Amino acid sequence: MxxxxxxxxxxxxxxxxxxxxxxxxxxxxxxxxxxxxxxxxxxxxxxxxxxxxxxxxxxxxxxxxxxxxxxxxxxxxxxxxxxxxxxxxxxxxxxxxxxxxxxxxxxxxxxxxxxxxxxxxxxxxxxxxxxxxxxxxxxxxxxxxxxxNGDPERWYPPSEDEEEEYDEDESEVDDQSEVQSHAATEPSTPQSYTARLTRLFNRMSSS
Incomplete structure (x- = not known):
């Protein structure tokens, strides 16, 4: 502060x-x-x-x-x-x-x-x-x-446009993940979940 x-x-x-x-x-x-x-x-x-x-x-x-x-x-x-x-x-x-x-x-x-x-x-x-x-x-x-200033890093909620963009990116990743899960012979693992988060982060960073 x-x-x-x-x-x-x-x-x-x-x-x-x-x-x-x-x-x-x-x-x-x-x-x-x-x-x-x-x-x-x-x-x-x-x-x-x-x-x-x-x-x-x-x-x-x-x-x-x-x-x-x-x-x-x-x-x-x-x-x-x-x-x-x-x-x-x-x-x-x-x-x-x-x-x-x-x-x-x-x-x-x-x-x-x-x-x-x-x-x-x-x-x-x-x-x-x-x-x-x-x-x-x-x-x-x-x-x-x-x-x-009691909170220099004051947080602001994302705008509606930012939230919609995030939801769209997350939905696309979910769809891709579902297709991959049907094609895979093994159940989802923590490693595959981490990869999914990585792909989501990369998509958001490049947008």
Missing amino acids: PVYMLHGFRWPRAGFTGIRVYVVLHNLEQAAAEYIQQPLTTELIIESFNKTQPDLLPRLPELRFIEQYDPNDETSNTVSQDYAYVGAKVVVFPDGGGLAPAPGAGPGLNIEDVVEQGSGLTDDETAALEELRDRLAPGEKIGWFMVY
């Missing part, structure tokens, strides 16, 4: 330059606009930034997306926060340290020291961050933010 200290800005989810519109305009169909810290979504957006912001991304090598999330909060707005955070420098406090609701520094890290030391960004990196802010979130301030 880490706490993140990041130097950057908030990226609104709504609005013409917001996350949702960006994901749609750039055809990031597999991206989770409601949770961009998800690894695949981060990868897709960074790849897109390299195309849409080619003058900025090489100057921000440590750019990260951070989300605020408390798994114990079951209110409706917890499902999707109004903002995600874009950080040019991110310091992670792994286990919180016991403060609530936003835990403090972990062993060997001190929040005050992090802020006093500054962002550590060069003038060029600072200028690139400001330009990125102006393009994605005009009007948002750049500064230090403390963000708590």
Whole structure:
């Protein structure tokens, strides 16, 4: 349950330059606009930034997306926060340290020291961050933010399309397995079951 200290800005989810519109305009169909810290979504957006912001991304090598999330909060707005955070420098406090609701520094890290030391960004990196802010979130301030995330690997259920695709693949494998079982002279063994799972995994990986 880490706490993140990041130097950057908030990226609104709504609005013409917001996350949702960006994901749609750039055809990031597999991206989770409601949770961009998800690894695949981060990868897709960074790849897109390299195309849409080619003058900025090489100057921000440590750019990260951070989300605020408390798994114990079951209110409706917890499902999707109004903002995600874009950080040019991110310091992670792994286990919180016991403060609530936003835990403090972990062993060997001190929040005050992090802020006093500054962002550590060069003038060029600072200028690139400001330009990125102006393009994605005009009007948002750049500064230090403390963000708590109780489940960074937050699991999302598969979409209906993904479930249908999985069911179709599994059905095809079942049909093939049934034909093979009729032709075989020996009953199914654990080894044949393992082979079936392997074939299913290979089909899903190649699709």
